[in-house]
Amino acid sequence: MFCYQCEETLNATGCTKNGVCGKNGEVADLQDDLIYLLKSIAFYNSKARSNKLNDAKTDQFILDGLFATVTNTNFSKADIERLIGEGFEIKDGVKKKLISAKVIDEKSGSSFPAWIKEKLLGAGPKADEELPFMAKVTPESLASVNTGILATENEDVRSLRELLTYGLKGMAAYAHHANVLGYKDENVMAFIEKALLATMDDSMGINELVPLVLECGSKGVATLALLDKANTTTYGNPEPTAVNIGVRGNPGILISGHDLRDLEQFLEQTQGTGVDIYTHGEMLPANSYPAFKGYENFVGNYGGSWWKQKEEFEKFNGPIFMTTNCIVPPKESYINRIYTTGVVGFDGVAHIRADKDGNKDFSAIIEQAKKCDSPEQLEEGTIMGGFAHVSALSVADKIVEAVKGGQIKKFVVMAGCDGRHKERIYYTDFAEALPKDTVILTAGCAKYRYNKLDLGDIGGIPRVIDAGQCNDSYSLVVIAQKLAEAFGLDDINDLPISYNIAWYEQKAVLVLLALLSLGVRNITLGPKLPAFVSPNVLNVLVEQFNIRPNATVEEDLKVLL
Template identity: 60%
Template sequence: MSNQETMFCFQCQETAGNRGCTRVGVCGKTSDVAAMQDLLIDTTKGLSAITTELRKEGKAVDQDINHLISLNLFTTITNANFDRKVIEMRIEKTLEKEKELLSQLEDTSALPEASLWQGGKDEYMDRAGKVGVLATENEEIRSLRELITYGLKGLAAYSKHANALLKDNEEVDAFMQRALADTLDDSKSIEDLVALALETGKYGVDGMALLDAANTAAYGNPEVSKVEIGVRNRPGILISGHDLRDLEMLLEQSKDSGVDIYTHSEMLPGHYYPAFKKYDHFAGNYGNAWWKQKEEFESFNGPIVMTTNCIVPPKDSYKDRLWTTGAAGYPGCRHIPGEIGEEKDFSAVIEQAKQCKPPVEIEQGSIVGGFAHNQVFALADQIVEAVQSGAIRKFVVMAGCDGRMKSREYYKEFAEKLPEDVVILTAGCAKYKYNKLDLGDINGIPRVLDAGQCNDSYSLALIALKLKELFGLEDINDLPLAFNIAWYEQKAVIVLLSLLYLGVHNIHLGPTLPAFLSPNVLKVLINEFNIGGITKVDEDLKTMIG
C-alpha cells in the first residue's frame, strides 16, 4: 500500500471475497482510516518492543503504558472506531511515549525500526503504506503474525474491560507486549510463531479469567434470569457493547430520571448480574445482534450508547442519537470521555432521552440466560444425572459471533435440527440465531444454556473442565461435547487460541475459515488440532452429534 486510495485488511470473517478488503472495508471503514489503523498497530508494536527491553533490563513499566497499549489494540478491532482524528491522536501519544521510554533504555541496539521511527503527521500516510499487512512478504510468516496480532487484539479488549474495574495482570500485559514485539522479529521461524500463537492462547485464558474475576467481584455471579424483550411506555436509552462498568454508571445516573435503560446485543448479559437487578428502570433487551442495528436503532427512538464494537455506520435518521465511549468512535457522533477510574458523565444522553418518544415494540416475550460457570456448577449433580441416565446425550458449544451473511442461517437451522437430547452451550452474540427459539428443556435443564458475552467463553471452558473432572476422564476430548463455533472478529480469535491451548480438538469454525490463515498454516492447525469448517447442516449433525 503506497497511498490512501488503497488498503488491505482481512481481519474479520466478512472480508471481501474471503480474501481481503482492498478499496473500502465491508465494515464501512475507509482506506485512510485503515491506513491509520495499520500505523497505530505498527507504532504500538514499536512501543511494545521498548517496554519488553525495559523489562529485560529489570525496569518497571508504568500501568498507564500497559493501558495505552491495550486501548490502542482495542481501537483497531473491527467495527470499533471509524474516526481518523482519534486514531491519529493515539498514534501521536504512542510516539511521545516511545520517545520518553527510549531515554530510559541502556541498550537500544536490539530495537526494530518501528521503535525508532518518529515521523510527523505529514508523514503518517507514507509510513502507513510501508507497514501494513502485506509488508510481510512470506505468506506463512504473514499468516502467523496476523493470527497472533488478532488474538492479541481480542486479549487487549478483555484486559481493557478488566482495567475499567481497576483490575490488572502485569504478566498478561508483559506477554502481550513481548508477543507484539516478536511479530516484528524477522529471526522468528514458523515453528517459533506457531508456539507463540499457542502461548497467546494460554494468556487468553488468563485474560478471560481476569475479566471474569473483575466482573463477578463487582457485580456478583451471574444467575439464571428471565429478560423481557418487549418495551415499556417511557423514553429509553439503549446501551450496546461489552463494558459493564459503563452500564453501571449509566444505570446509577439515570435511576430517577423517568428514563428506562435497555440492553442491546452483547450487553444482554448485564441482566444476569445480581448487582443490576436493583434498578427498577433496567427494562430489558431490545433487538438482536449488532448487524441489525440500522433498523432497530431507528425504531428505538431514543439515544444509543456504544461502549465498544460493533458499530455499523449509522443512518442520518439516528446519527444524532448515537453516542460512543471508550475505544469506540464514529465521525460526527458525540463521544463521552472518561479514563480508567474516572466517573463518566451520561447526563447529556439522559437529557436527550427525555425529549424522545418511547421505543417502538418489535418483539414480545422473554429470554432466559445466566448460565455462567458458577450457576452451572450449582446444577452439576442434575446435569451428571441427566447424562448418566441418557436424558442428555451430548453438549454442543455454539459460541462466538453473529453476522450479516445469509450463510449464517446455518446456525439457526443447526439448532432447530439438533436431536432433543442435545444441549447447546453458548456465549457471545452467536446466540441470537437461536436464543428465541422454543427448544424446550431436558428434566428442567434448558436446551440453550447462555453463559453471557463472548469473554464468557471462559465459563464454557471451565464447564467443560468440570465435566471432565466429574466423569473422571483423562482427556477433555473424551467428553460428550462438540464445538461448532461461529466467528466474526478478533475476540473470537483469542477464544479459539485459548481453546487450542486447553487442548480442545475437532473444532468446527464457520461460516468460513479465516482468510488470514494461509493454506500451510491451516494445514498445521488441521494436522495438530483437527480444525475444520462447516458443510451442510445434515452432514455436520452426523459428524458432530452422530
C-alpha cells in the same frame, strides 16, 4: 489498504479500497500505522517493565490502541490520528525514562539486535550512530514506511503474524475491560509486548511462530479468567434469569457493546428521572448480574444482534450508547442520538469521555432521552440467560445424572459471533435440527441465531445454556473441565461435547486460540475459514487439532453427533 481480519472480508480474500465493515481505506491505513507504532512502544516498554520502570498509562495505551483497531470499533480518522500522536508522546516519554536510568544509550544503537536496527531504525553503515530503535520514525516520516499486512512477503509467516496480532487484539479488548474494574495482569502485558515484537522478527519462521500463537491462547485463558474475576467480584455471579424483551411506555436509553461499568453508571445516574435503561446485543447478559437487578428502571433487552442495529436503533426512538465495539456506520435518521465512549469512534457522532477517575457524565444523554418517544415494541416475552459457570455447575449433579441416564446424549458448543451474511441462517437451522436429547452451550452474540427459539428443556435443564458475552466463553471451558472431573476423565475431548463455532472478529480469534491452547480438538469453524490462515498454516491446525470448516447442516450433524 489491505485488510482481511474479519470473517466478512471481501470475497473471502481481503478488502482493498474500503472495508465491508464500512471503514474507509484511509482509516484502515492509519490503523496499520498505529499497530506499527505500538510495536515500537512495546519494545521500549518491555525494557521499562524488565527494569520496573513501566507505568499504568503506557500499559493502558497499548491495550486501547490494539482495541481501537478491532473490527467495528473505531471508524474515525481524527481518533486514530490522535492515538498516533499520543503514541509518539508515550514512546518518547518511555525512551527518555530509559535513557535517564541508563538502561539504553542515547547515542548508540549498537546494543540493539540487528533485526531491530534493520526493520525499524534503518540498516546501513551509519546505523550505530543513529538514535536507537524507531528514532527515524516520526509522525512526519511514518507515511513513508510500509506498515501494511502485505509488507511480510512470505505467505505462511504473514499468516502466523496476523493470527498472532488478531489474537493480541482480542486479548487487549478483554484486558481493557478488566482494567476498567481495577484488575490487571503483569504477565499478560509482558506477553503482548513480546508478541508484538515477534511479528517484526524475520528470524522467526513457522516453527517459532506456531508455539507463540499457542502461547497467545494460553495467555488468553488467563485474560478471560481475569475478566471473569473482575466482573463477578464487582457485580456478583450471574444468575439464571428470564430477561424481558418487551418495552414500557417511558422514554429509554439503549446500552450496547460490552462494558458493565458504563451500564452501572447509567443506572445510577438515571434513578428518578423517568428514563428506562435497555440493553442491546452483547450487553444482554448484564440482565443476569445481581448488582443490576435492584434498579427499577432496568427494563430488559431490546432487539438482537449487532448487525441489525440500523433497523433497531431507528425504532428505539431514544439515545443509543455504544460502550465498545460492534458499532456500524449509523443512518442519518438516528446519528444525532447515538453516542460513543472509550475506544469507540465514528466521525459526526458525539463522544463521552471519562474523567481521571473513570467516571462519566451522562446528563446530556439523559436530558435528550426525556424528550424522545418511548421505544417501538419489536417483540414480547422473555429469553433465558445467566448460566455462567457458577450457576451452571450448581446443577452439575443433575447434568451428570441426565447424561448417565441417557436423557442428555450430547452437548454442542455453539459460541462465538453473529454476522449479517444470509449463510448464517445455517446456525438457526442447525440448532433446530439437533435431537431433543442435545444441549447447546453458548456465549457471545452467536446465540441470537437461536436463543429465541422454543427448544424446551431436559428435565428442567434448558436446552440452551447461555453463559453470557463472548468473554464468558471462559465459563464454557470451566464447565467442560468440571464435567470431565465429575466423570473421572483426564481429557475434556473424551466428554460428549462437540464444537460448532461461529466467528466474526478478533475477539473470537483469541477465544479460538484459548480453546486450542487447552488441547480442545475437533472444532468445526464457520461460516468461512479465516482468509488470513494460509493453506500451510491450515494444514498445521488440521494436523494438530483437527479443525474443519462447517459444511451443510446434514453433514455436520453426522460429524458432530
